Amino acid sequence: MTNHAAFAAEDAVTAVAAPAQPGRHFASFPPRRARDCRKAALGRMDLSTSGVLMAGSLLETMKASSPRHAMSAVGADHEEWIENHPSALEWFEGVLAAAEGKQIVMFLDYDGTLSPIVKDPDSAVMTEEMRDAVRGVAQHFPTAIVSGRCRDKVFNFVKLEELYYAGSHGMDIKGPTKVSNHKAKADEILCQPATEFLPVIQEVYKTLTAKMKSIHGAMVENNKFCLSVHFRNVEEDKWDTLAREVRAVLDGYKELCLTKGRKVLEIRPSIKWDKGNALEFLLESLGYEGRSDVFPIYIGDDRTDEDAFKVLRNIGQGIGILVTKSPKETSASYSLREPAEVKEFLRKLVKSNGTKKD
Numbered sequence: 001m002t003n004h005a006a007f008a009a010e011d012a013v014t015a016v017a018a019p020a021q022p023g024r025h026f027a028s029f030p031p032r033r034a035r036d037c038r039k040a041a042l043g044r045m046d047l048s049t050s051g052v053l054m055a056g057s058l059l060e061t062m063k064a065s066s067p068r069h070a071m072s073a074v075g076a077d078h079e080e081w082i083e084n085h086p087s088a089l090e091w092f093e094g095v096l097a098a099a100e101g102k103q104i105v106m107f108l109d110y111d112g113t114l115s116p117i118v119k120d121p122d123s124a125v126m127t128e129e130m131r132d133a134v135r136g137v138a139q140h141f142p143t144a145i146v147s148g149r150c151r152d153k154v155f156n157f158v159k160l161e162e163l164y165y166a167g168s169h170g171m172d173i174k175g176p177t178k179v180s181n182h183k184a185k186a187d188e189i190l191c192q193p194a195t196e197f198l199p200v201i202q203e204v205y206k207t208l209t210a211k212m213k214s215i216h217g218a219m220v221e222n223n224k225f226c227l228s229v230h231f232r233n234v235e236e237d238k239w240d241t242l243a244r245e246v247r248a249v250l251d252g253y254k255e256l257c258l259t260k261g262r263k264v265l266e267i268r269p270s271i272k273w274d275k276g277n278a279l280e281f282l283l284e285s286l287g288y289e290g291r292s293d294v295f296p297i298y299i300g301d302d303r304t305d306e307d308a309f310k311v312l313r314n315i316g317q318g319i320g321i322l323v324t325k326s327p328k329e330t331s332a333s334y335s336l337r338e339p340a341e342v343k344e345f346l347r348k349l350v351k352s353n354g355t356k357k358d
């Protein structure tokens, strides 16, 4: 048994609060207005912990994001890694025990979590079965999509009005347009801490789009408060050129920084706001801040999801689940191999909640 599973069992014994009632989690809706996220995001991010790509070989970082490099980067074999990050499906009972008597709040990343990674970002659709699974979860627990995509785009993929959406890596958060118990309606922008960066982001979008035209397969995606420079379809011998071009453009914009995802370089404002802040903000908005009877579950596959996993580790509540087929350095405590397993996990969660005696 792993440390995590042992911890889960201990938690189950100490749990005291009454279980959540299906469909009742919006009882206090609309959510309490959380602290002003603009103030919270003031100042530059902590470069030592933010995953921001500093000077040095951007090319090496880009190579390290391909799965064949990931295992050696951790230096651990698969078995050892799985022992430390057990499958949330195989240890499902442990997860349930840890959440027993607590209000689950579900946070879901989109690409690589709810939809498989595909070559064309515009084709990353979600299956109807996955949509049903997410819909089911949202009927039982407050549920948010937290994505690097712009909010409108991720909404157009997910198409569920009863969810919270945190687009642009959490820099654009909006409440549900429909709630699952149909008692209340809220269609409110809750948080946009980076609005003053919009002109500069759009300027860089134009410049980079023009520059990337000469690199076959490169693509710049406009995610409103941030940009994605995709290199999945670029031949590896052109990655260095792409990296140099991106660096050269960004040298003129000290207020922006660079992080990396899965075959993508992300450009975003250098403010103290990431998916971890979005998670904290949403918990606070829902009135759950500082409550020990709340159990956030965050499922994601990317470097940018690590900020949310870290928050959960730091507050010592809930669990982070990394979606991956190969060992990776992570602050998540559990793992799932692919979106199909995420769907299975969500279904099981709904089923177990539906059959639970309240």
Ligand SMILES: O=P(O)(O)OC[C@H]1O[C@H](O[C@H]2O[C@H](CO)[C@@H](O)[C@H](O)[C@H]2O)[C@H](O)[C@@H](O)[C@@H]1O
Pocket (backbone or CB within 6 Å): 109, 110, 111, 112, 116, 117, 118, 119, 120, 121, 122, 124, 146, 147, 148, 149, 221, 223, 228, 230, 232, 261, 262, 263, 264, 266, 302, 304
């Ligand atoms: O936070 P996420 O929802 O995971 O978004 C992160 C980025 O995801 C998308 O790119 C990734 O998925 C694409 C489609 O499968 C794939 O082609 C690409 O290589 C991946 O990096 C999205 O296009 C980006 O804008 C997001 O920032």
